Amino acid sequence: MAKVNWGIIGCGNIAHTFAKSIAHCSDAQLIGAASTSMQRAKEFATPYNIQDYESYQALMQCPNIDAIYIANTHDQHFKTIAQCLKHNKHVLSEKPITVNAKQLQSLTKLAKQQNCFLMEGVWMRFLPAIVKLQQLLREDVIGNVHSVNANFSLPGSFADTHRLMNPVTAGGALLDLGIYPISIADVV
Known part of the structure; x- marks a missing residue:
């Protein structure tokens, strides 16, 4: 190949x-x-x-x-x-x-x-723990998921000029960090 x-x-x-x-x-x-x-x-x-x-x-x-x-x-x-x-x-x-x-x-x-x-x-989707969780859900070992409570953050703060803080570059908590727990919630 x-x-x-x-x-x-x-x-x-x-x-x-x-x-x-x-x-x-x-x-x-x-x-x-x-x-x-x-x-x-x-x-x-x-x-x-x-x-x-x-x-x-x-x-x-x-x-x-x-x-x-x-x-x-x-x-x-x-x-x-x-x-x-x-x-x-x-x-x-x-x-x-x-x-x-x-x-x-x-x-x-x-x-x-x-x-x-x-x-x-989205790298988190392929972590061994997430892959195992998907398997357990498919095999109905866990049962139905009714809600997800998630928190994901970075230490420290960013300058107002940093790309994460700039709405023009689609920065912000949702698209940069929030995407991880949302992606995991989508998996389950």
Whole structure:
């Protein structure tokens, strides 16, 4: 089986986590990264010995890239993912995949039309404890879930200028942190 060649769009902290993780995969390899800043793309690409691209579009047009990991800001996911799918690229997106249901429906339809894989990477869904919980629910060991009480937070505070605090970039508690307990509630 041939390796899946990955590109990354968005070169922030979470992209480094993905790049370091993919290095441990025998059936995948990272070959390129793009950012809104060429300098940032170069700085990101250098330690991984991968190609830096001058634009998202240039990365999407690369015939050697099979799949793209979306790690830019929430407000840019819909547009970026749609462009990737139109270039017949499979997509794994950071959460939230979109900022509303209408956008998600549009991307799901486009992915089907293009015969492309599309997934939101909510890591908590694949934790062994969550997988076991799903199994116990399927086997009716636990019974019916009638309510979920969840809490998920980060220590400290953020500056008003931080992306998490900026409604223009779809920041805020719901889309950045609330998505985790909501996702788990959806699983159960």
